[in-house]
Amino acid sequence: MTISRRTFGQGVGAAMLLNGKLARAYATAQERLTAEQVVQRILNKMASDGITWPSAFTWKPADGFKYGDPATPVTGIVFTFQATFEVLKKAVQAKKNFVITHERMFWEQLDDVGTLKHDTPFEPVGSLETEGVFLAKRQYCEDNGLVVWRFHDHQHMLRPDPIMTGLVAKLGWQKYAVLAPGQMIGNAYAIPETPLKDVARHVARSLDSRNVRVIGDPNLPVKRVGLGAHKLIEILKPLQTCDVVLMSEPQDCDAFPYLRDGISLGLPHPKGLIAITHERFEEWAEQDAPAWLKPLVPEVPIEFIAAGDPYWVLRAKA
Amino acid sequence: MLGERHKDAMYEGIITGTDDDTVSGILVANEPSVEAIRVAVATGKNCILCREHPFYLFGEYLAVGLADALAGDPVVKAKRQLIEEHHLLIIRLAALWDTARPKWFSSALARELGWQPEAGDPGDQWTTAYCNIPRTTLLELANFASARLQSKTLRMVGDPNQSIARVAVIHGFAYPTLVLNHALQDLAVDCIVTGNTPEVDHCTTYVRDAITAGRRISLVQVGYEQSDYPGAVELTKWLKNVLPGMPIEVQPPPKELCWLA
Numbered sequence: 001m002t003i004s005r006r007t008f009g010q011g012v013g014a015a016m017l018l019n020g021k022l023a024r025a026y027a028t029a030q031e032r033l034t035a036e037q038v039v040q041r042i043l044n045k046m047a048s049d050g051i052t053w054p055s056a057f058t059w060k061p062a063d064g065f066k067y068g069d070p071a072t073p074v075t076g077i078v079f080t081f082q083a084t085f086e087v088l089k090k091a092v093q094a095k096k097n098f099v100i101t102h103e104r105m106f107w108e109q110l111d112d113v114g115t116l117k118h119d120t121p122f123e124p125v126g127s128l129e130t131e132g133v134f135l136a137k138r139q140y141c142e143d144n145g146l147v148v149w150r151f152h153d154h155q156h157m158l159r160p161d162p163i164m165t166g167l168v169a170k171l172g173w174q175k176y177a178v179l180a181p182g183q184m185i186g187n188a189y190a191i192p193e194t195p196l197k198d199v200a201r202h203v204a205r206s207l208d209s210r211n212v213r214v215i216g217d218p219n220l221p222v223k224r225v226g227l228g229a230h231k232l233i234e235i236l237k238p239l240q241t242c243d244v245v246l247m248s249e250p251q252d253c254d255a256f257p258y259l260r261d262g263i264s265l266g267l268p269h270p271k272g273l274i275a276i277t278h279e280r281f282e283e284w285a286e287q288d289a290p291a292w293l294k295p296l297v298p299e300v301p302i303e304f305i306a307a308g309d310p311y312w313v314l315r316a317k318a
Numbered sequence: 319m320l321g322e323r324h325k326d327a328m329y330e331g332i333i334t335g336t337d338d339d340t341v342s343g344i345l346v347a348n349e350p351s352v353e354a355i356r357v358a359v360a361t362g363k364n365c366i367l368c369r370e371h372p373f374y375l376f377g378e379y380l381a382v383g384l385a386d387a388l389a390g391d392p393v394v395k396a397k398r399q400l401i402e403e404h405h406l407l408i409i410r411l412a413a414l415w416d417t418a419r420p421k422w423f424s425s426a427l428a429r430e431l432g433w434q435p436e437a438g439d440p441g442d443q444w445t446t447a448y449c450n451i452p453r454t455t456l457l458e459l460a461n462f463a464s465a466r467l468q469s470k471t472l473r474m475v476g477d478p479n480q481s482i483a484r485v486a487v488i489h490g491f492a493y494p495t496l497v498l499n500h501a502l503q504d505l506a507v508d509c510i511v512t513g514n515t516p517e518v519d520h521c522t523t524y525v526r527d528a529i530t531a532g533r534r535i536s537l538v539q540v541g542y543e544q545s546d547y548p549g550a551v552e553l554t555k556w557l558k559n560v561l562p563g564m565p566i567e568v569q570p571p572p573k574e575l576c577w578l579a
Contacts, residue, residue, distance in 0.1 A: 084523055085530035104519070137531065233382075257374055262393045267393060279518070
């Protein structure tokens with residue numbers, strides 16, 4: 001059976017109202033702020049800044065309620081990079097029932113686990129709706145009255161983009177910003193000349209990551225760093241104009257062989273790549289988000305919970 | 319029935335050259351890199367049989383718009399010139415290999431790691447190969463795989479002290495979520511060994527969530543290239559039997575491209 005997200009949310013809402021504990025909470029919290037009221041304040045703030053919702057994207061925006069009843073009274077708000085199962089548990093421990101997540105909740109772009117329509121071109125036949133991890137994660141949300149709202153495409157529309165602001169602040173590169181017109185990320189960073197190995201170590205230390213992967217001559221002099229997202233098409237321009245590009249969640253099968261060939265051919269570009277996880281690249285915006293939201297929602301506590309770097313690596317023995 | 323993915327075998331077949339070309343020799347190289355082209359030319363072979371696309375068109379969502387974006391790209395231009403200069407025939411077979419022999423590359427990786435993959439059920443189109451292994455820990459397994467595959471940039475998810483006795487091996491780029499979910503349907507599997515997975519979009523977070531949900535599972539990413547190399551070695555042996563007398567070689571193991579900061 002296919003369940004739309006709307007039906008799914010309604011069903012969850014009904015289930016929550018039937019749950020005695022939550023029904024009591026609801027009855028005593030008539031005047032309390034609801035999740036949809038929090039979202040409305042965010043939308044109002046964005047509208048006052050000239051950002052409409054939904055915005056005219058060329059793709060289907062991923063943003064919106066992903067789980068729970070939007071009318072749920074909010075006990076507290078958690079910002080996170082991704083609503084992993086562990087983050088949800090930490091939110092409950094922190095007695096906060098409204099989770100605002102930048103990335104998807106159920107491992108699919110639109111969290112449409114019933115149809116997996118977004119993945120149709122490459123997904124084997126199937127559904128995740130009866131999948132054990134999905135059921136356990138959903139049940140946990142039901143049992144604890146959680147509401148999850150995704151804030152991705154529109155969060156990137158805030159000016160300045162808090163994802164870039166957060167990353168660049170962690171790297172300490174604000175003063176090195178130069179315009180990079182026509183590129184997916186409109187800034188590059190003109191840093192004092194530094195060998196690639198030291199730039200990479202700086203990235204690893206600043207972002208507290210041990211799994212920073214690097215391509216290129218460790219002694220390559222780096223004077224200009226570009227930024228890019230996840231696919232080769234998204235880093236082509238900065239690769240041609242910068243000494244090295246810092247990208248997140250690369251797919252090894254497109255960007256990496258391009259770098260290998262470019263270096264083998266001895267061309268002026270590309271020269272180098274620093275690849276970090278998606279989470280280390282973007283989570284800093286969520287760390288900053290409570291301070292951004294607090295003036296809009298003073299009634300409830302707001303905190304950041306880290307999704308955390310997913311990987312650990314082997315280190316060379318000394 | 320075609321394989322679990324790549325249903326239309328996008329960007330596969332003869333990529334450069336024509337089917338009328340006379341073959342002087344075959345280099346089997348998963349990645350038809352500039353290095354591989356130089357090896358083919360130096361050893362008098364005008365044909366490269368590969369898994370990857372010479373112009374980086376993996377297919378699916380990764381290739382959307384990429385061919386147009388690469389029009390005029392200096393790397394593509396120089397590489398195309400090199401290929402044309404040497405009249406190279408480049409044949410890409412990826413999904414088609416996996417369709418014909420779904421567990422071939424995954425089983426080759428398992429054997430390279432010293433494990434014996436179980437025979438799949440007839441008609442099983444999943445590429446996952448299952449292996450019972452001598453009980454070990456995740457950390458020990460990672461160190462062992464690192465040494466065996468000459469890979470220093472493995473990335474792991476899970477408790478380093480987790481006990482492991484049954485592994486699901488998936489060559490290459492393991493995604494989307496249903497591929498990993500299928501491996502977890504074998505309840506004895508306690509580790510997935512693969513080349514690489516997407517992080518937040520499909521797979522890595524799914525494994526993290528499975529761990530939080532109580533499943534005793536871990537993920538070892540040995541590197542995309544390293545995971546496919548044993549398959550190329552086995553394919554080369556097979557091809558020599560199919561084409562006796564034809565000079566056929568596998569590309570020497572490519573040097574690990576990445577290093578850790």
